[in-house]
Amino acid sequence: MNRDHVAINRDVWDADAKNWVAAGERLWASENPVWGNWGVADGSLDLIPSDMTDKDAIELGCGTAYVSGWMARRGAHVTAIDVSPNQLATARRLATEHGADITFIEGNAEATGLADASFDFAISEYGAAIWCPPDKWLREAWRLLRPGGKLVFLGNHPLLILCSPTNGAPCDTALHRPYIGMWGADWTEVEFDPSGVCFNLTISGWMDLFRDIGFTVVNYQEVFAPESITEMRACVPADWAKKYPVEQVWHLEKPEQVRVGST
Ligand SMILES: C[S@@+](CC[C@H](N)C(=O)[O-])C[C@H]1O[C@@H](n2cnc3c(N)ncnc32)[C@H](O)[C@@H]1O
Structure with a gap:
Protein backbone atom coordinates (compact mmCIF):
# COMPACT_ATOMS: atom_id res chain seq x y z
CA MET A 1 0.00 0.00 0.00
CA ASN A 2 1.49 3.36 -0.97
CA ARG A 3 -1.05 5.43 0.90
CA ASP A 4 -0.45 6.12 4.58
CA HIS A 5 -2.70 3.42 6.01
CA VAL A 6 -2.03 4.55 9.60
CA ALA A 7 -3.40 8.06 9.05
CA ILE A 8 -6.28 6.78 6.93
CA ASN A 9 -7.29 4.26 9.56
CA ARG A 10 -6.93 6.77 12.40
CA ASP A 11 -9.29 9.18 10.64
CA VAL A 12 -11.77 6.40 9.84
CA TRP A 13 -11.82 5.28 13.47
CA ASP A 14 -12.03 8.81 14.85
CA ALA A 15 -15.09 9.44 12.70
CA ASP A 16 -16.66 6.07 13.55
CA ALA A 17 -15.86 6.03 17.29
CA LYS A 18 -19.33 7.26 18.31
CA ASN A 19 -20.84 4.15 16.72
CA TRP A 20 -18.77 1.85 18.97
CA VAL A 21 -19.66 3.41 22.31
CA ALA A 22 -22.72 1.23 22.98
CA ALA A 23 -20.89 -2.00 22.11
CA GLY A 24 -17.98 -0.90 24.30
CA GLU A 25 -20.32 -0.25 27.24
CA ARG A 26 -22.02 -3.61 26.80
CA PRO A 49 -5.75 -16.95 30.39
CA SER A 50 -8.19 -17.28 33.29
CA ASP A 51 -5.50 -16.16 35.76
CA MET A 52 -3.31 -13.25 34.69
CA THR A 53 -2.16 -12.25 38.18
CA ASP A 54 0.79 -9.84 37.92
CA LYS A 55 1.30 -10.54 34.22
CA ASP A 56 2.28 -7.57 32.06
CA ALA A 57 -0.18 -7.50 29.17
CA ILE A 58 -0.61 -5.23 26.16
CA GLU A 59 -3.56 -4.79 23.80
CA LEU A 60 -2.51 -3.62 20.34
CA GLY A 61 -5.28 -1.51 18.79
CA CYS A 62 -7.54 -1.56 21.84
CA GLY A 63 -10.56 0.40 20.56
CA THR A 64 -12.90 0.83 23.53
CA ALA A 65 -10.57 -1.51 25.47
CA TYR A 66 -13.03 -4.01 26.88
CA VAL A 67 -10.45 -6.77 26.27
CA SER A 68 -8.02 -4.76 28.39
CA GLY A 69 -10.75 -4.47 31.02
CA TRP A 70 -11.20 -8.26 31.06
CA MET A 71 -7.42 -8.78 31.43
CA ALA A 72 -7.23 -6.23 34.27
CA ARG A 73 -10.09 -8.06 36.00
CA ARG A 74 -8.02 -11.26 35.80
CA GLY A 75 -5.11 -9.60 37.57
CA ALA A 76 -2.91 -8.31 34.72
CA HIS A 77 -1.05 -5.00 34.61
CA VAL A 78 -2.44 -3.75 31.33
CA THR A 79 -1.17 -1.31 28.71
CA ALA A 80 -3.52 -0.48 25.83
CA ILE A 81 -2.48 1.35 22.68
CA ASP A 82 -4.69 2.80 19.99
CA VAL A 83 -4.13 5.29 17.19
CA SER A 84 -7.57 6.94 17.49
CA PRO A 85 -7.99 9.65 20.15
CA ASN A 86 -11.77 9.33 19.97
CA GLN A 87 -11.73 5.59 20.58
CA LEU A 88 -9.32 6.17 23.47
CA ALA A 89 -11.66 8.78 24.98
CA THR A 90 -14.37 6.09 25.27
CA ALA A 91 -11.82 3.57 26.55
CA ARG A 92 -10.55 5.93 29.26
CA ARG A 93 -14.08 6.81 30.39
CA LEU A 94 -15.12 3.16 30.63
CA ALA A 95 -11.92 2.15 32.45
CA THR A 96 -12.59 4.87 35.03
CA GLU A 97 -16.23 3.84 35.41
CA HIS A 98 -15.21 0.20 35.93
CA GLY A 99 -12.31 1.04 38.28
CA ALA A 100 -9.77 -0.55 35.93
CA ASP A 101 -6.18 0.69 36.23
CA ILE A 102 -4.99 0.62 32.60
CA THR A 103 -2.14 2.55 31.02
CA PHE A 104 -3.47 4.05 27.78
CA ILE A 105 -1.16 5.16 24.98
CA GLU A 106 -2.17 7.06 21.87
CA GLY A 107 0.08 5.67 19.16
CA ASN A 108 0.77 3.26 16.35
CA ALA A 109 0.82 -0.44 17.28
CA GLU A 110 3.46 -1.01 14.58
CA ALA A 111 5.96 1.19 16.46
CA THR A 112 4.92 1.60 20.09
CA GLY A 113 8.14 3.10 21.42
CA LEU A 114 7.84 0.81 24.48
CA ALA A 115 10.82 -1.07 25.90
CA ASP A 116 12.01 -4.42 24.54
CA ALA A 117 10.83 -7.54 26.39
CA SER A 118 8.43 -5.69 28.68
CA PHE A 119 5.32 -7.91 28.35
CA ASP A 120 4.30 -11.50 29.09
CA PHE A 121 1.17 -11.38 26.95
CA ALA A 122 0.02 -9.44 23.89
CA ILE A 123 -3.39 -9.52 22.27
CA SER A 124 -5.26 -7.97 19.39
CA GLU A 125 -8.91 -8.55 18.60
CA TYR A 126 -9.59 -6.80 15.27
CA GLY A 127 -7.01 -4.13 16.17
CA ALA A 128 -3.45 -4.34 14.81
CA ALA A 129 -4.55 -7.85 13.80
CA ILE A 130 -6.32 -6.45 10.74
CA TRP A 131 -5.43 -2.73 10.49
CA CYS A 132 -1.63 -3.04 10.42
CA PRO A 133 0.69 -4.76 7.92
CA PRO A 134 1.41 -8.19 9.43
CA ASP A 135 5.19 -8.01 9.02
CA LYS A 136 5.32 -4.68 10.88
CA TRP A 137 3.06 -5.25 13.87
CA LEU A 138 4.08 -8.89 14.43
CA ARG A 139 7.74 -7.89 14.60
CA GLU A 140 6.80 -5.16 17.08
CA ALA A 141 4.82 -7.66 19.18
CA TRP A 142 7.80 -10.02 19.12
CA ARG A 143 10.09 -7.21 20.31
CA LEU A 144 7.72 -6.31 23.15
CA LEU A 145 7.35 -9.88 24.44
CA ARG A 146 9.64 -11.55 26.93
CA PRO A 147 10.95 -15.02 26.05
CA GLY A 148 8.09 -17.42 26.80
CA GLY A 149 5.57 -14.62 26.15
CA LYS A 150 2.33 -15.24 24.26
CA LEU A 151 0.64 -13.39 21.41
CA VAL A 152 -3.00 -14.08 20.58
CA PHE A 153 -4.89 -12.37 17.79
CA LEU A 154 -8.31 -12.60 16.18
CA GLY A 155 -9.30 -11.17 12.81
CA ASN A 156 -10.99 -11.95 9.52
CA HIS A 157 -10.44 -15.37 8.02
CA PRO A 158 -8.71 -15.10 4.59
CA LEU A 159 -11.68 -16.97 3.06
CA LEU A 160 -13.92 -14.05 4.00
CA ILE A 161 -11.66 -11.66 2.06
CA LEU A 162 -11.76 -13.94 -0.99
CA CYS A 163 -15.57 -14.09 -0.90
CA SER A 164 -16.06 -10.33 -0.36
CA PRO A 165 -16.96 -8.37 -3.53
CA THR A 166 -14.53 -5.55 -4.25
CA ASN A 167 -17.35 -2.96 -4.10
CA GLY A 168 -17.92 -3.73 -0.40
CA ALA A 169 -21.22 -5.58 -0.88
CA PRO A 170 -21.97 -8.48 1.50
CA CYS A 171 -19.85 -11.58 1.00
CA ASP A 172 -21.21 -14.51 -0.97
CA THR A 173 -19.99 -17.89 -2.21
CA ALA A 174 -18.03 -16.66 -5.26
CA LEU A 175 -14.29 -16.01 -5.25
CA HIS A 176 -13.94 -12.27 -5.90
CA ARG A 177 -10.18 -11.88 -5.75
CA PRO A 178 -7.08 -14.03 -6.05
CA TYR A 179 -5.87 -15.97 -3.03
CA ILE A 180 -2.30 -16.01 -4.25
CA GLY A 181 -0.42 -12.98 -2.99
CA MET A 182 -3.14 -11.88 -0.56
CA TRP A 183 -1.91 -8.85 1.32
CA GLY A 184 -4.49 -6.18 1.93
CA ALA A 185 -7.85 -4.72 1.04
CA ASP A 186 -8.57 -1.02 0.66
CA TRP A 187 -12.18 -0.34 1.68
CA THR A 188 -11.89 3.45 1.65
CA GLU A 189 -13.68 4.11 -1.63
CA VAL A 190 -16.00 1.15 -1.97
CA GLU A 191 -19.67 1.62 -2.81
CA PHE A 192 -21.05 -0.17 0.28
CA ASP A 193 -19.99 0.53 3.85
CA PRO A 194 -16.61 2.21 3.19
CA SER A 195 -13.98 1.97 5.95
CA GLY A 196 -10.19 1.82 6.07
CA VAL A 197 -7.23 -0.18 4.83
CA CYS A 198 -7.02 -3.75 6.14
CA PHE A 199 -4.42 -6.48 5.87
CA ASN A 200 -4.52 -10.25 5.68
CA LEU A 201 -2.38 -13.10 4.35
CA THR A 202 -2.85 -16.57 2.97
CA ILE A 203 -2.57 -19.26 5.63
CA SER A 204 0.86 -20.25 4.36
CA GLY A 205 1.78 -16.56 4.25
CA TRP A 206 0.99 -16.23 7.96
CA MET A 207 2.93 -19.44 8.72
CA ASP A 208 5.96 -18.25 6.73
CA LEU A 209 5.94 -14.93 8.56
CA PHE A 210 5.66 -16.54 12.02
CA ARG A 211 8.57 -18.85 11.16
CA ASP A 212 10.63 -15.97 9.80
CA ILE A 213 10.12 -13.92 12.97
CA GLY A 214 10.60 -16.91 15.29
CA PHE A 215 7.10 -17.41 16.72
CA THR A 216 5.89 -20.91 17.52
CA VAL A 217 2.26 -21.62 16.61
CA VAL A 218 0.54 -23.04 19.69
CA ASN A 219 -2.96 -23.19 18.23
CA TYR A 220 -5.00 -22.03 15.24
CA GLN A 221 -8.77 -21.74 15.43
CA GLU A 222 -11.36 -21.08 12.74
CA VAL A 223 -14.46 -19.32 14.02
CA PHE A 224 -18.05 -19.80 12.82
CA ALA A 225 -21.16 -17.87 13.81
CA PRO A 226 -23.24 -19.44 16.58
CA GLU A 227 -26.48 -21.13 15.39
CA SER A 228 -28.61 -18.65 17.36
CA ILE A 229 -27.55 -15.64 15.24
CA THR A 230 -29.74 -14.77 12.27
CA GLU A 231 -28.81 -11.21 11.32
CA MET A 232 -26.03 -9.98 9.01
CA ARG A 233 -23.00 -8.55 10.80
CA ALA A 234 -20.17 -6.49 9.26
CA CYS A 235 -21.40 -7.28 5.73
CA VAL A 236 -21.42 -11.02 6.41
CA PRO A 237 -24.76 -12.87 6.21
CA ALA A 238 -25.24 -15.11 9.27
CA ASP A 239 -25.86 -18.16 7.05
CA TRP A 240 -22.48 -17.64 5.38
CA ALA A 241 -20.71 -17.37 8.72
CA LYS A 242 -22.35 -20.56 9.98
CA LYS A 243 -21.04 -22.55 7.00
CA TYR A 244 -17.63 -20.98 6.37
CA PRO A 245 -14.88 -19.83 8.74
CA VAL A 246 -15.49 -16.11 9.18
CA GLU A 247 -12.71 -15.36 11.67
CA GLN A 248 -9.38 -16.86 12.65
CA VAL A 249 -7.50 -16.92 15.93
CA TRP A 250 -3.75 -17.46 16.11
CA HIS A 251 -2.12 -18.40 19.43
CA LEU A 252 1.64 -17.84 19.22
CA GLU A 253 4.56 -18.10 21.59
CA LYS A 254 7.96 -16.45 21.64
CA PRO A 255 10.14 -19.42 22.64
CA GLU A 256 12.16 -19.29 25.87
CA GLN A 257 15.28 -19.94 23.82
CA VAL A 258 15.24 -17.45 20.97
CA ARG A 259 16.97 -18.83 17.90
CA VAL A 260 19.95 -16.89 16.56
CA GLY A 261 18.91 -14.63 13.67
CA SER A 262 15.30 -14.10 14.87
CA THR A 263 14.08 -10.52 14.49
C1 LIG B 1 -12.46 -2.82 15.91
S1 LIG B 1 -11.40 -1.87 16.95
C2 LIG B 1 -10.60 -3.16 17.85
C3 LIG B 1 -10.92 -3.07 19.27
C4 LIG B 1 -11.99 -3.97 19.78
N1 LIG B 1 -11.43 -5.26 20.13
C5 LIG B 1 -13.16 -4.16 18.85
O1 LIG B 1 -13.26 -5.21 18.20
O2 LIG B 1 -13.99 -3.25 18.79
C6 LIG B 1 -10.08 -1.42 15.85
C7 LIG B 1 -9.15 -0.42 16.52
O3 LIG B 1 -7.87 -0.51 15.89
C8 LIG B 1 -7.31 0.78 15.96
N2 LIG B 1 -6.17 0.90 15.05
C9 LIG B 1 -6.18 0.91 13.69
N3 LIG B 1 -4.92 1.07 13.23
C10 LIG B 1 -4.11 1.15 14.32
C11 LIG B 1 -2.71 1.31 14.50
N4 LIG B 1 -1.87 1.40 13.45
N5 LIG B 1 -2.23 1.35 15.75
C12 LIG B 1 -3.06 1.26 16.83
N6 LIG B 1 -4.38 1.12 16.73
C13 LIG B 1 -4.91 1.05 15.48
C14 LIG B 1 -8.48 1.69 15.61
O4 LIG B 1 -8.26 3.02 15.99
C15 LIG B 1 -9.62 1.02 16.35
O5 LIG B 1 -9.87 1.60 17.61
Whole structure:
Protein backbone atom coordinates (compact mmCIF):
# COMPACT_ATOMS: atom_id res chain seq x y z
CA MET A 1 0.00 0.00 0.00
CA ASN A 2 1.49 3.36 -0.97
CA ARG A 3 -1.05 5.43 0.90
CA ASP A 4 -0.45 6.12 4.58
CA HIS A 5 -2.70 3.42 6.01
CA VAL A 6 -2.03 4.55 9.60
CA ALA A 7 -3.40 8.06 9.05
CA ILE A 8 -6.28 6.78 6.93
CA ASN A 9 -7.29 4.26 9.56
CA ARG A 10 -6.93 6.77 12.40
CA ASP A 11 -9.29 9.18 10.64
CA VAL A 12 -11.77 6.40 9.84
CA TRP A 13 -11.82 5.28 13.47
CA ASP A 14 -12.03 8.81 14.85
CA ALA A 15 -15.09 9.44 12.70
CA ASP A 16 -16.66 6.07 13.55
CA ALA A 17 -15.86 6.03 17.29
CA LYS A 18 -19.33 7.26 18.31
CA ASN A 19 -20.84 4.15 16.72
CA TRP A 20 -18.77 1.85 18.97
CA VAL A 21 -19.66 3.41 22.31
CA ALA A 22 -22.72 1.23 22.98
CA ALA A 23 -20.89 -2.00 22.11
CA GLY A 24 -17.98 -0.90 24.30
CA GLU A 25 -20.32 -0.25 27.24
CA ARG A 26 -22.02 -3.61 26.80
CA LEU A 27 -18.75 -5.53 26.54
CA TRP A 28 -17.10 -3.76 29.46
CA ALA A 29 -20.15 -4.74 31.55
CA SER A 30 -20.05 -8.37 30.37
CA GLU A 31 -19.09 -10.75 33.18
CA ASN A 32 -17.40 -13.19 30.79
CA PRO A 33 -15.54 -12.42 27.55
CA VAL A 34 -17.24 -12.97 24.21
CA TRP A 35 -15.10 -12.78 21.10
CA GLY A 36 -15.22 -11.31 17.63
CA ASN A 37 -18.10 -10.01 15.54
CA TRP A 38 -20.23 -13.03 16.41
CA GLY A 39 -19.85 -12.91 20.17
CA VAL A 40 -18.46 -16.43 20.52
CA ALA A 41 -18.38 -17.37 24.21
CA ASP A 42 -15.16 -17.75 26.11
CA GLY A 43 -14.48 -21.42 26.73
CA SER A 44 -14.59 -22.37 23.07
CA LEU A 45 -11.93 -19.79 22.18
CA ASP A 46 -10.09 -18.87 25.43
CA LEU A 47 -8.10 -15.95 24.05
CA ILE A 48 -6.95 -14.78 27.48
CA PRO A 49 -5.75 -16.95 30.39
CA SER A 50 -8.19 -17.28 33.29
CA ASP A 51 -5.50 -16.16 35.76
CA MET A 52 -3.31 -13.25 34.69
CA THR A 53 -2.16 -12.25 38.18
CA ASP A 54 0.79 -9.84 37.92
CA LYS A 55 1.30 -10.54 34.22
CA ASP A 56 2.28 -7.57 32.06
CA ALA A 57 -0.18 -7.50 29.17
CA ILE A 58 -0.61 -5.23 26.16
CA GLU A 59 -3.56 -4.79 23.80
CA LEU A 60 -2.51 -3.62 20.34
CA GLY A 61 -5.28 -1.51 18.79
CA CYS A 62 -7.54 -1.56 21.84
CA GLY A 63 -10.56 0.40 20.56
CA THR A 64 -12.90 0.83 23.53
CA ALA A 65 -10.57 -1.51 25.47
CA TYR A 66 -13.03 -4.01 26.88
CA VAL A 67 -10.45 -6.77 26.27
CA SER A 68 -8.02 -4.76 28.39
CA GLY A 69 -10.75 -4.47 31.02
CA TRP A 70 -11.20 -8.26 31.06
CA MET A 71 -7.42 -8.78 31.43
CA ALA A 72 -7.23 -6.23 34.27
CA ARG A 73 -10.09 -8.06 36.00
CA ARG A 74 -8.02 -11.26 35.80
CA GLY A 75 -5.11 -9.60 37.57
CA ALA A 76 -2.91 -8.31 34.72
CA HIS A 77 -1.05 -5.00 34.61
CA VAL A 78 -2.44 -3.75 31.33
CA THR A 79 -1.17 -1.31 28.71
CA ALA A 80 -3.52 -0.48 25.83
CA ILE A 81 -2.48 1.35 22.68
CA ASP A 82 -4.69 2.80 19.99
CA VAL A 83 -4.13 5.29 17.19
CA SER A 84 -7.57 6.94 17.49
CA PRO A 85 -7.99 9.65 20.15
CA ASN A 86 -11.77 9.33 19.97
CA GLN A 87 -11.73 5.59 20.58
CA LEU A 88 -9.32 6.17 23.47
CA ALA A 89 -11.66 8.78 24.98
CA THR A 90 -14.37 6.09 25.27
CA ALA A 91 -11.82 3.57 26.55
CA ARG A 92 -10.55 5.93 29.26
CA ARG A 93 -14.08 6.81 30.39
CA LEU A 94 -15.12 3.16 30.63
CA ALA A 95 -11.92 2.15 32.45
CA THR A 96 -12.59 4.87 35.03
CA GLU A 97 -16.23 3.84 35.41
CA HIS A 98 -15.21 0.20 35.93
CA GLY A 99 -12.31 1.04 38.28
CA ALA A 100 -9.77 -0.55 35.93
CA ASP A 101 -6.18 0.69 36.23
CA ILE A 102 -4.99 0.62 32.60
CA THR A 103 -2.14 2.55 31.02
CA PHE A 104 -3.47 4.05 27.78
CA ILE A 105 -1.16 5.16 24.98
CA GLU A 106 -2.17 7.06 21.87
CA GLY A 107 0.08 5.67 19.16
CA ASN A 108 0.77 3.26 16.35
CA ALA A 109 0.82 -0.44 17.28
CA GLU A 110 3.46 -1.01 14.58
CA ALA A 111 5.96 1.19 16.46
CA THR A 112 4.92 1.60 20.09
CA GLY A 113 8.14 3.10 21.42
CA LEU A 114 7.84 0.81 24.48
CA ALA A 115 10.82 -1.07 25.90
CA ASP A 116 12.01 -4.42 24.54
CA ALA A 117 10.83 -7.54 26.39
CA SER A 118 8.43 -5.69 28.68
CA PHE A 119 5.32 -7.91 28.35
CA ASP A 120 4.30 -11.50 29.09
CA PHE A 121 1.17 -11.38 26.95
CA ALA A 122 0.02 -9.44 23.89
CA ILE A 123 -3.39 -9.52 22.27
CA SER A 124 -5.26 -7.97 19.39
CA GLU A 125 -8.91 -8.55 18.60
CA TYR A 126 -9.59 -6.80 15.27
CA GLY A 127 -7.01 -4.13 16.17
CA ALA A 128 -3.45 -4.34 14.81
CA ALA A 129 -4.55 -7.85 13.80
CA ILE A 130 -6.32 -6.45 10.74
CA TRP A 131 -5.43 -2.73 10.49
CA CYS A 132 -1.63 -3.04 10.42
CA PRO A 133 0.69 -4.76 7.92
CA PRO A 134 1.41 -8.19 9.43
CA ASP A 135 5.19 -8.01 9.02
CA LYS A 136 5.32 -4.68 10.88
CA TRP A 137 3.06 -5.25 13.87
CA LEU A 138 4.08 -8.89 14.43
CA ARG A 139 7.74 -7.89 14.60
CA GLU A 140 6.80 -5.16 17.08
CA ALA A 141 4.82 -7.66 19.18
CA TRP A 142 7.80 -10.02 19.12
CA ARG A 143 10.09 -7.21 20.31
CA LEU A 144 7.72 -6.31 23.15
CA LEU A 145 7.35 -9.88 24.44
CA ARG A 146 9.64 -11.55 26.93
CA PRO A 147 10.95 -15.02 26.05
CA GLY A 148 8.09 -17.42 26.80
CA GLY A 149 5.57 -14.62 26.15
CA LYS A 150 2.33 -15.24 24.26
CA LEU A 151 0.64 -13.39 21.41
CA VAL A 152 -3.00 -14.08 20.58
CA PHE A 153 -4.89 -12.37 17.79
CA LEU A 154 -8.31 -12.60 16.18
CA GLY A 155 -9.30 -11.17 12.81
CA ASN A 156 -10.99 -11.95 9.52
CA HIS A 157 -10.44 -15.37 8.02
CA PRO A 158 -8.71 -15.10 4.59
CA LEU A 159 -11.68 -16.97 3.06
CA LEU A 160 -13.92 -14.05 4.00
CA ILE A 161 -11.66 -11.66 2.06
CA LEU A 162 -11.76 -13.94 -0.99
CA CYS A 163 -15.57 -14.09 -0.90
CA SER A 164 -16.06 -10.33 -0.36
CA PRO A 165 -16.96 -8.37 -3.53
CA THR A 166 -14.53 -5.55 -4.25
CA ASN A 167 -17.35 -2.96 -4.10
CA GLY A 168 -17.92 -3.73 -0.40
CA ALA A 169 -21.22 -5.58 -0.88
CA PRO A 170 -21.97 -8.48 1.50
CA CYS A 171 -19.85 -11.58 1.00
CA ASP A 172 -21.21 -14.51 -0.97
CA THR A 173 -19.99 -17.89 -2.21
CA ALA A 174 -18.03 -16.66 -5.26
CA LEU A 175 -14.29 -16.01 -5.25
CA HIS A 176 -13.94 -12.27 -5.90
CA ARG A 177 -10.18 -11.88 -5.75
CA PRO A 178 -7.08 -14.03 -6.05
CA TYR A 179 -5.87 -15.97 -3.03
CA ILE A 180 -2.30 -16.01 -4.25
CA GLY A 181 -0.42 -12.98 -2.99
CA MET A 182 -3.14 -11.88 -0.56
CA TRP A 183 -1.91 -8.85 1.32
CA GLY A 184 -4.49 -6.18 1.93
CA ALA A 185 -7.85 -4.72 1.04
CA ASP A 186 -8.57 -1.02 0.66
CA TRP A 187 -12.18 -0.34 1.68
CA THR A 188 -11.89 3.45 1.65
CA GLU A 189 -13.68 4.11 -1.63
CA VAL A 190 -16.00 1.15 -1.97
CA GLU A 191 -19.67 1.62 -2.81
CA PHE A 192 -21.05 -0.17 0.28
CA ASP A 193 -19.99 0.53 3.85
CA PRO A 194 -16.61 2.21 3.19
CA SER A 195 -13.98 1.97 5.95
CA GLY A 196 -10.19 1.82 6.07
CA VAL A 197 -7.23 -0.18 4.83
CA CYS A 198 -7.02 -3.75 6.14
CA PHE A 199 -4.42 -6.48 5.87
CA ASN A 200 -4.52 -10.25 5.68
CA LEU A 201 -2.38 -13.10 4.35
CA THR A 202 -2.85 -16.57 2.97
CA ILE A 203 -2.57 -19.26 5.63
CA SER A 204 0.86 -20.25 4.36
CA GLY A 205 1.78 -16.56 4.25
CA TRP A 206 0.99 -16.23 7.96
CA MET A 207 2.93 -19.44 8.72
CA ASP A 208 5.96 -18.25 6.73
CA LEU A 209 5.94 -14.93 8.56
CA PHE A 210 5.66 -16.54 12.02
CA ARG A 211 8.57 -18.85 11.16
CA ASP A 212 10.63 -15.97 9.80
CA ILE A 213 10.12 -13.92 12.97
CA GLY A 214 10.60 -16.91 15.29
CA PHE A 215 7.10 -17.41 16.72
CA THR A 216 5.89 -20.91 17.52
CA VAL A 217 2.26 -21.62 16.61
CA VAL A 218 0.54 -23.04 19.69
CA ASN A 219 -2.96 -23.19 18.23
CA TYR A 220 -5.00 -22.03 15.24
CA GLN A 221 -8.77 -21.74 15.43
CA GLU A 222 -11.36 -21.08 12.74
CA VAL A 223 -14.46 -19.32 14.02
CA PHE A 224 -18.05 -19.80 12.82
CA ALA A 225 -21.16 -17.87 13.81
CA PRO A 226 -23.24 -19.44 16.58
CA GLU A 227 -26.48 -21.13 15.39
CA SER A 228 -28.61 -18.65 17.36
CA ILE A 229 -27.55 -15.64 15.24
CA THR A 230 -29.74 -14.77 12.27
CA GLU A 231 -28.81 -11.21 11.32
CA MET A 232 -26.03 -9.98 9.01
CA ARG A 233 -23.00 -8.55 10.80
CA ALA A 234 -20.17 -6.49 9.26
CA CYS A 235 -21.40 -7.28 5.73
CA VAL A 236 -21.42 -11.02 6.41
CA PRO A 237 -24.76 -12.87 6.21
CA ALA A 238 -25.24 -15.11 9.27
CA ASP A 239 -25.86 -18.16 7.05
CA TRP A 240 -22.48 -17.64 5.38
CA ALA A 241 -20.71 -17.37 8.72
CA LYS A 242 -22.35 -20.56 9.98
CA LYS A 243 -21.04 -22.55 7.00
CA TYR A 244 -17.63 -20.98 6.37
CA PRO A 245 -14.88 -19.83 8.74
CA VAL A 246 -15.49 -16.11 9.18
CA GLU A 247 -12.71 -15.36 11.67
CA GLN A 248 -9.38 -16.86 12.65
CA VAL A 249 -7.50 -16.92 15.93
CA TRP A 250 -3.75 -17.46 16.11
CA HIS A 251 -2.12 -18.40 19.43
CA LEU A 252 1.64 -17.84 19.22
CA GLU A 253 4.56 -18.10 21.59
CA LYS A 254 7.96 -16.45 21.64
CA PRO A 255 10.14 -19.42 22.64
CA GLU A 256 12.16 -19.29 25.87
CA GLN A 257 15.28 -19.94 23.82
CA VAL A 258 15.24 -17.45 20.97
CA ARG A 259 16.97 -18.83 17.90
CA VAL A 260 19.95 -16.89 16.56
CA GLY A 261 18.91 -14.63 13.67
CA SER A 262 15.30 -14.10 14.87
CA THR A 263 14.08 -10.52 14.49
C1 LIG B 1 -12.46 -2.82 15.91
S1 LIG B 1 -11.40 -1.87 16.95
C2 LIG B 1 -10.60 -3.16 17.85
C3 LIG B 1 -10.92 -3.07 19.27
C4 LIG B 1 -11.99 -3.97 19.78
N1 LIG B 1 -11.43 -5.26 20.13
C5 LIG B 1 -13.16 -4.16 18.85
O1 LIG B 1 -13.26 -5.21 18.20
O2 LIG B 1 -13.99 -3.25 18.79
C6 LIG B 1 -10.08 -1.42 15.85
C7 LIG B 1 -9.15 -0.42 16.52
O3 LIG B 1 -7.87 -0.51 15.89
C8 LIG B 1 -7.31 0.78 15.96
N2 LIG B 1 -6.17 0.90 15.05
C9 LIG B 1 -6.18 0.91 13.69
N3 LIG B 1 -4.92 1.07 13.23
C10 LIG B 1 -4.11 1.15 14.32
C11 LIG B 1 -2.71 1.31 14.50
N4 LIG B 1 -1.87 1.40 13.45
N5 LIG B 1 -2.23 1.35 15.75
C12 LIG B 1 -3.06 1.26 16.83
N6 LIG B 1 -4.38 1.12 16.73
C13 LIG B 1 -4.91 1.05 15.48
C14 LIG B 1 -8.48 1.69 15.61
O4 LIG B 1 -8.26 3.02 15.99
C15 LIG B 1 -9.62 1.02 16.35
O5 LIG B 1 -9.87 1.60 17.61
